[in-house]
Amino acid sequence: MKYIDYNNMKDFYTVEEVCRLFEMDKAELKCHSDQYQIQPQEDQYGNWGFRKVLVRKLHNFIYKEQKNNGSQHNSTAYGRRNAPWA
Template structure:
């Protein structure tokens, strides 16, 4: 999977699950799997929609980006400097 480039400064404060799928070019099933892997949990916004806040979108994007880094084997849970 190729992670698209994202301008963090242009992100909205909240993205629905469908919007995150579109942003990352992935299916909902794959997004769920990646969120579970990196301990990122959807939240409800003020009108009851499920999605991710900007912080979590950035966190997930960063983790997915580094997944593709073949030179380094990141273990985010065990690396305090990650």
């Protein structure tokens, strides 16, 4: 996981933008999102993504996981809408 300057972040990132920021595909991002129970939200314009605080939180979890043990993530389904991952 690369370094991200939390001070210069936008207020909202779409799912695609988070994938580029984290350098991972949607399936891997979804897996981490499910694992840490941080789900995308729909903004007022109908875009699915994450508020800045959630991007930071998810980035921190993934960074620590990779740094500590480098283990693979564990995917868990929570029955939420699948729309943001389409």
